[in-house]
Amino acid sequence: MKPFEYVRARDVGSALRLLSDNPDAALLGGGTNLVDHMKLGVARPRLVIDVSRLPLNEIEVRPDGGVRIGATVRNSDLAAHPVIRSRYAVLARALLSGASGQLRNAATTAGNLMQATRCVYFQDVTTPCNKREPGTGCSAIGGYVRYHAVLGASDHCIAVHPSDMAVALSALDAVVVVRDGDGEHRIPVNDFYRLPGDSPERDTVLTHDQVIVAVELPAPSKMQSTYVKARDRASFAFALVSVAAAIKLEDGMTADVRIALGGVAHRPWRAYRAEEVLRGSPPSDGMFERAADVELSEAKPQPDNTFKVPLARNLMVSALRSLTIGGSGR
Numbered sequence: 001m002k003p004f005e006y007v008r009a010r011d012v013g014s015a016l017r018l019l020s021d022n023p024d025a026a027l028l029g030g031g032t033n034l035v036d037h038m039k040l041g042v043a044r045p046r047l048v049i050d051v052s053r054l055p056l057n058e059i060e061v062r063p064d065g066g067v068r069i070g071a072t073v074r075n076s077d078l079a080a081h082p083v084i085r086s087r088y089a090v091l092a093r094a095l096l097s098g099a100s101g102q103l104r105n106a107a108t109t110a111g112n113l114m115q116a117t118r119c120v121y122f123q124d125v126t127t128p129c130n131k132r133e134p135g136t137g138c139s140a141i142g143g144y145v146r147y148h149a150v151l152g153a154s155d156h157c158i159a160v161h162p163s164d165m166a167v168a169l170s171a172l173d174a175v176v177v178v179r180d181g182d183g184e185h186r187i188p189v190n191d192f193y194r195l196p197g198d199s200p201e202r203d204t205v206l207t208h209d210q211v212i213v214a215v216e217l218p219a220p221s222k223m224q225s226t227y228v229k230a231r232d233r234a235s236f237a238f239a240l241v242s243v244a245a246a247i248k249l250e251d252g253m254t255a256d257v258r259i260a261l262g263g264v265a266h267r268p269w270r271a272y273r274a275e276e277v278l279r280g281s282p283p284s285d286g287m288f289e290r291a292a293d294v295e296l297s298e299a300k301p302q303p304d305n306t307f308k309v310p311l312a313r314n315l316m317v318s319a320l321r322s323l324t325i326g327g328s329g330r
Contacts, residue, residue: 002041008050012179012211015051020181020209022047027211029072029111032103037116041125042132052108056213059083065219068177071110071212075165076101078109088217090225090244094168097229100236110212113166113176113192116203117159117266118238120144130156131200138200145302147238150309152265157200158302160263161193162238167262168227169215170270171244177214178206184213193267200266223248223256224323230263230311239263241312245319247283254278254287259295259320264312271295274316283324285317292316 009015019025026045028034029052037043056070059081067083078084079095098104098112121127121139128137140148140158148158166189174189192204206212225246231237242262248255257278259271274295281287292313299309 002038002044004038004045005047006050007047009054012054012056012213015049015054015211016179016181016209018047018049019211023208025049027051027110027114029108030074030103030106031111032099032107033111033115037123040123042116042123051110051211062216062219067217069109069215069217071108071214073109075099075104075107075109075112079104087220088168088172088225090171090227090246091165091168091217093227094164094229094242094244097227097242098164103236109165109215112163113169113212113215114204114206115161115163118162119148119159122159131159131196134199134201141302145305147240147263148302148305149265150299150301150305150312151261151269151296152195152267153300154196154198154200156198157196157266159196159200160265161203161267163268164227164229164239164242164262166193167239167242167260167268168244169217170260170268171225171246171258172217173258174218175216176212177216178210179213180207180210185210186216189215189268190270196266203266221248221256223258225258226319226322228315228319228322230315241308241315243312243315243319245316245323247278247320247323249283249324252282254281254283257320259316261295261312261316264299264308271316278320283320285321285325288317288320289313291320 025047028050056072058070060068085092127139169189176187176192223246227244229242230240239262244260246258261269274291277291
């Protein structure tokens, strides 16, 4: 591991000043991602700024019914919060499907949002990787791609975003609250993440001199919601495909629906086309299958991950069925 300097930030202002003065600095929350990458030589910050003890660990229910989640709230605490469990089931279930109990006790809300890809080539400093070293090439193309993208990829990168929580937040239309020298700014989570294009080294629109201070959830809209995840083992495994779904029925018709996919793209993939198909229609397997087919019509899998397309289709149909046709979603 490359030597580095460690500083514990006293408050958000001091963290911002340290970031502005040190272009090679990195923020440390729970450390479940950054420390691994430092050990592997993927991340080599000269300064590590510990923000884990900043006073941002509150879950606040707002007067309008929405919720503000502090950046340092631990994943396990968020998943266990009674308001999250009762009003935002999709988020609680996504959090509980991520990593392991030990890691959820350490991982923070902001750290979860800022996870870097878990692509095996990104983590292997002996291989070319455009995300790690722009312009060197993408070793995944033509390589091991079981976990890689089938939507929104480019010739420069086919990695996927690893977070379960972020997929649920996408379906909830959450907002990421960031702070810089000009004050607080609110970025819809569906605008927060980027597709790789020709600059896959940039996962988000966040700039170096900005710090995530909270995530805001809109007031619940009486939608039934769930999160389902297909993976290689029952725990401590990233999604092959996951689905966050929320739906509201009125008079036997789909009044509103939100769908987001994980494990298929460089960012949480909001299934807007599928939602458009379903709104105003009666819920049925046929409609769910049609919506999934429309959403996945432009999928471009690699030779060894073609299974992800039918898996995503079946998982979308299963999640929506569980919320509408005698299912148990909340």
